[in-house]
Amino acid sequence: MSRHRAVRTMNYDDEYDFDDVYGHSVEDDYCVSPGTDQIPEEDETMGDKPEGKGSYDEDYDPLKDSSNFQRPPLNPIDEARLNSCLEEMRNIVGETTPEHLMIDAVLRSDFNYEKALNDVLNSQSGKTTEPKSDIACRPKIFMIGGDEPNEGSVVTAPQEPQVTRMTFSTGNQTNSGFTPEKNSGMDVETESSNPACRDLGDSFASLDVKKSASQAKLDAGDSGSSNNTPKKAPFLLKTKLERLDVKKEYAKRQADGKDFINLVVIGHVDAGKSTLMGHVLYQLGFVNKRTMHKYEQESKKLGKASFAYAWVLDETEEERSRGVTMDVAQTRFQTNTKVVTLLDAPGHKDFIPNMITGAAQADCAILVVNATRGEFETGFDAGGQTREHAMLIRSLGVSQLMVAVNKMDTVDWSQLRYKEITTKLAAFLKQTGFKESDVSYVPCSGLSGENLCHAPKDTQLSKWYTGPTLAEGIDRFRSPDRMIDRAFRMCVGDIFKGMGSGFSVAGTIQAGSVQVGDRLVIMPQGDICNVKGIAIDEAPLSIAFAGDNAVLTITGSDMNNIGVGSILCDPMLPIKVTSRFRARVVIFNIDVPITKGFPVVLHYQSLNEPAHIHRLISQLNKSNGEILKKKPRCLTKNMNAVIELSLSRTVCLELHKDCKELGRIMLRYAGHTIAAGLVTEILDKPSSKTE
Amino acid sequence: MKLVSKDIDKNSAGGVTMIPEEAEDMWHAYNLITHGDSLRSTTIRKVQTETATGSTSSSKVRTTLTITVESTDFDTQACVLRVKGRNIQENQYVKLGAYHTLDLELNRKFTLGKPEWDSVALDRLDQACDVTQHADLAAVVMQEGLAHVCLVTSSMTLVRAKIDVSIPRKRKGSCSQHDKGITRFYDQVIQAVLRHINFDIVKGVLIASPGFVKDQFYEYMFQQAIKLDNRTLIDNKSKFVLIHSSSGFKHALKEVLQDPSVSARLADTKALGEARALDDFYSMLQNDPNRAFYGLKHVELAAEAQAVEVLLVSDDLFRAQEVSTRRRYVQLVDGVRESCGDVKVFSSLHVTGEQLGQLSGVAAILRFPIPEPESDGDDSDSTDEN
Numbered sequence A: 001m002s003r004h005r006a007v008r009t010m011n012y013d014d015e016y017d018f019d020d021v022y023g024h025s026v027e028d029d030y031c032v033s034p035g036t037d038q039i040p041e042e043d044e045t046m047g048d049k050p051e052g053k054g055s056y057d058e059d060y061d062p063l064k065d066s067s068n069f070q071r072p073p074l075n076p077i078d079e080a081r082l083n084s085c086l087e088e089m090r091n092i093v094g095e096t097t098p099e100h101l102m103i104d105a106v107l108r109s110d111f112n113y114e115k116a117l118n119d120v121l122n123s124q125s126g127k128t129t130e131p132k133s134d135i136a137c138r139p140k141i142f143m144i145g146g147d148e149p150n151e152g153s154v155v156t157a158p159q160e161p162q163v164t165r166m167t168f169s170t171g172n173q174t175n176s177g178f179t180p181e182k183n184s185g186m187d188v189e190t191e192s193s194n195p196a197c198r199d200l201g202d203s204f205a206s207l208d209v210k211k212s213a214s215q216a217k218l219d220a221g222d223s224g225s226s227n228n229t230p231k232k233a234p235f236l237l238k239t240k241l242e243r244l245d246v247k248k249e250y251a252k253r254q255a256d257g258k259d260f261i262n263l264v265v266i267g268h269v270d271a272g273k274s275t276l277m278g279h280v281l282y283q284l285g286f287v288n289k290r291t292m293h294k295y296e297q298e299s300k301k302l303g304k305a306s307f308a309y310a311w312v313l314d315e316t317e318e319e320r321s322r323g324v325t326m327d328v329a330q331t332r333f334q335t336n337t338k339v340v341t342l343l344d345a346p347g348h349k350d351f352i353p354n355m356i357t358g359a360a361q362a363d364c365a366i367l368v369v370n371a372t373r374g375e376f377e378t379g380f381d382a383g384g385q386t387r388e389h390a391m392l393i394r395s396l397g398v399s400q401l402m403v404a405v406n407k408m409d410t411v412d413w414s415q416l417r418y419k420e421i422t423t424k425l426a427a428f429l430k431q432t433g434f435k436e437s438d439v440s441y442v443p444c445s446g447l448s449g450e451n452l453c454h455a456p457k458d459t460q461l462s463k464w465y466t467g468p469t470l471a472e473g474i475d476r477f478r479s480p481d482r483m484i485d486r487a488f489r490m491c492v493g494d495i496f497k498g499m500g501s502g503f504s505v506a507g508t509i510q511a512g513s514v515q516v517g518d519r520l521v522i523m524p525q526g527d528i529c530n531v532k533g534i535a536i537d538e539a540p541l542s543i544a545f546a547g548d549n550a551v552l553t554i555t556g557s558d559m560n561n562i563g564v565g566s567i568l569c570d571p572m573l574p575i576k577v578t579s580r581f582r583a584r585v586v587i588f589n590i591d592v593p594i595t596k597g598f599p600v601v602l603h604y605q606s607l608n609e610p611a612h613i614h615r616l617i618s619q620l621n622k623s624n625g626e627i628l629k630k631k632p633r634c635l636t637k638n639m640n641a642v643i644e645l646s647l648s649r650t651v652c653l654e655l656h657k658d659c660k661e662l663g664r665i666m667l668r669y670a671g672h673t674i675a676a677g678l679v680t681e682i683l684d685k686p687s688s689k690t691e
Numbered sequence B: 001m002k003l004v005s006k007d008i009d010k011n012s013a014g015g016v017t018m019i020p021e022e023a024e025d026m027w028h029a030y031n032l033i034t035h036g037d038s039l040r041s042t043t044i045r046k047v048q049t050e051t052a053t054g055s056t057s058s059s060k061v062r063t064t065l066t067i068t069v070e071s072t073d074f075d076t077q078a079c080v081l082r083v084k085g086r087n088i089q090e091n092q093y094v095k096l097g098a099y100h101t102l103d104l105e106l107n108r109k110f111t112l113g114k115p116e117w118d119s120v121a122l123d124r125l126d127q128a129c130d131v132t133q134h135a136d137l138a139a140v141v142m143q144e145g146l147a148h149v150c151l152v153t154s155s156m157t158l159v160r161a162k163i164d165v166s167i168p169r170k171r172k173g174s175c176s177q178h179d180k181g182i183t184r185f186y187d188q189v190i191q192a193v194l195r196h197i198n199f200d201i202v203k204g205v206l207i208a209s210p211g212f213v214k215d216q217f218y219e220y221m222f223q224q225a226i227k228l229d230n231r232t233l234i235d236n237k238s239k240f241v242l243i244h245s246s247s248g249f250k251h252a253l254k255e256v257l258q259d260p261s262v263s264a265r266l267a268d269t270k271a272l273g274e275a276r277a278l279d280d281f282y283s284m285l286q287n288d289p290n291r292a293f294y295g296l297k298h299v300e301l302a303a304e305a306q307a308v309e310v311l312l313v314s315d316d317l318f319r320a321q322e323v324s325t326r327r328r329y330v331q332l333v334d335g336v337r338e339s340c341g342d343v344k345v346f347s348s349l350h351v352t353g354e355q356l357g358q359l360s361g362v363a364a365i366l367r368f369p370i371p372e373p374e375s376d377g378d379d380s381d382s383t384d385e386n
């Protein structure tokens, strides 16, 4: 089953290869990629639904259980104090003392580190003289045993960061998605920098208890000793178990009901993206009336009253005064079935680099087009951003798309106009590589708020439209399968000063998971750092997973040792670093042919880096990937090719076959996207560079 | 460069005496002086003397030396040219055959002797001594968090300062770190502008960026200038030109120089001519690939057929160590000229020259189409570079 999982992920990739690479070709003929031999397994594996989301422990009510829990939740400041005490203590006692003991001690001593340390040291030497109060304030762990992971889950107080949870894997994992992998290699790497923890978890399989933590501890010891573990082992073992059990935590979050998606909003400049989403946020209650009123007043003063809703997302002075989004705005909201991280991209041509950064983090997209006569055409024709944006997100791996036909109020909600626009777009999107079934269309008005979150009231619309509202459309997006069992990767999109010590790093976790206390390596700089805190949307957490847009508080490294585009990695399995690599690319619609020597800007996740095309390796047949010509003199539009790129600095890269999210690149030149590609080969050292 | 005397015989052998007057002249000298030439200049030499008591002391003396050139080294940042070779004229301090490194200095004359002044060398000499070619520009190419402050002379683009800082992005509910980051970044760029741009010399200062960075920066800079009463900036306000570029990376300078408002405002520069020629080459490659060749073998083939209309060639090819290699390129140039073709020698210090260098260093636009050579001529070029 575990192998199966790995294979599935690969196949899934391959399926998208076609679309990714060949999607833009004018022809519709899909090609056979080098990875096709794996396709037959696909159908079977595709049906293998992602790990029981939603079905997971559906009637479990976290609040009910947490009523047993007596320790008050910590506020962020105490959190930080706790963390710093722990760090200090760890320096002294090393990893031999279970973290929960230290936490207890810290709390008992009211964050007095010296006192806590004494406590810990005493209790260690005196073995089991734990004060009674200890038990009361220790996190309780409930294990509802069972063979089916669907029935079993570890329950601790939810939203309780920093509490050590002693978690043991329940036995016989049948859920493919969560099966621990013990093989080596990228594909099958387990979730942690500490693979041992997985193994230990297994050795405690089939713990079927509902006990207080201290008892669980003893039990753990027992079952451990039955495994020929020496008597003293429990302590040691437990230390290793301090890390949260990733799959359990993830399952727990899934069980909380709503799926997480990252949604990017794209489209030509002034299509009304920010207004539309600002209005959605307002209608859903994520912007309060007072704030909205303030925006209305202030925007009016600037003579930009029509931008009031856009101000929800356009927050800088510059953006507001010019009425143009410049950088991706990020916020979170919830619909009936989804927790959405919204990325409102800028539409202006000059800000496409920012848009790419946003789109690289997205699972699905809303393409906003302006229905106003003449305006749709401007955005859609050559020179408009509608096409380029759509092609970009497709090349970046976004496959689900909703088209918001916006500003329908300006055409009196004409069904004819709507049809005209959707027909044109459908043809184009199909060519671009979107599956028809993955594209939906919604008529709306971001300004009047019609058909955003409530069924249309305007009879001009309701007389012909009965489809979903924009919010319902968002509900229909599917949350993709997250690679939580891979080595940790987080691409840094933003670096800033946080409140306490260290600094904060924001970005999307592309693979794996991260926990407070983890050590990570910053690539390509190679600096080691510690994770002091994790937050999503300002809420502190103790663990975050692939797909999350998180803020990590980092210590142990300097802010100058990290840049936008750096990648935080599992230190055991860091990402590859190179200044030269090969990629299979599709050339976009370009005016001027590409030759070797061409200077380009390489876009990779949030990184923009100047590079040049070092040589053209081969031109490929669009439909079957065969080599048509070696060392072509130049490449022209719509061609498929393998090229070699070189950079003056090293960058992080991942082979596309190892990780689809991190194996995609974009090349831009003079303000145009000239190619999209997949990393196929990472070359070690530049073999005597030309200069 | 000031030409003092020129003494070249009918066999093209001879010597030329000149005085470098500005940094760019060092670059010209670097392109003129090749392996095997003789170079005469004054220099400082450390000499050791033994006193009667037997103790040694060393002192520095200024002396004039003549060396045969073995290697040259150009420091683009400092515009310093070092020439290493053996002494060929015995003098009081330096023995015959002893090694010496001459540092060419501004405003000190030197004499360069060559067994053969070929056409490319003579052109370079003319260009170096042509004062009308001087059109110094400064350019600040920027994007949020990244700026290159460059000096563009007729044959050099020098990055005087690179500012690369990370600016916190706007975050929900708080833009203050972003705004502070921007202000700090702009302050750094202003400092670099003041430090590296000599407003007495430059004809104009181009500020280029995508989006509104350039406008915002320009506004901020003059706000600050007024606040701090910075006369340098205020007095030169009219020299600033705002231009769109697609990024803040150095290679975006090509777009900047081609912007119509630059050529309209400032004299045509050599850099601009090169950028145009390279664009012409690429559009020919698009429209009629059989009339656009690159790589030495292919271009030589076209030249033999007298098909080359415009030859684009990077000056670093003529700095080849081996005389025979240089001769091959010179012959190509001469051949093209004979058949009335236009030759554009690109400066490898310009961004376009860098690009041409990556494209094998030589390219040609042809008068008439020639079928793409069967044997992969490009082959040798790409193996050349490995």
Ligand SMILES: Nc1nc2c(ncn2[C@@H]2O[C@H](COP(=O)(O)OP(=O)(O)OP(=O)(O)O)[C@@H](O)[C@H]2O)c(=O)[nH]1
Pocket: A267, A268, A269, A270, A271, A272, A273, A274, A275, A276, A306, A307, A310, A323, A324, A325, A326, A345, A346, A347, A348, A406, A407, A408, A409, A410, A444, A445, A446, A447, A448
């Ligand atoms: N009539 C009408 N105007 C709209 C509608 N939606 C947006 N607008 C107007 O369109 C203008 C641009 O809106 P924005 O939301 O800033 O557009 P945008 O797509 O976010 O623009 P960029 O982010 O700069 O690309 C504003 O003046 C809005 O009031 C709509 O549904 N109807």
Ligand SMILES: [Mg+2]
Pocket: A273, A274, A275, A310, A314, A324, A325, A344, A345, A346, A347
């Ligand atoms: Mg906007």
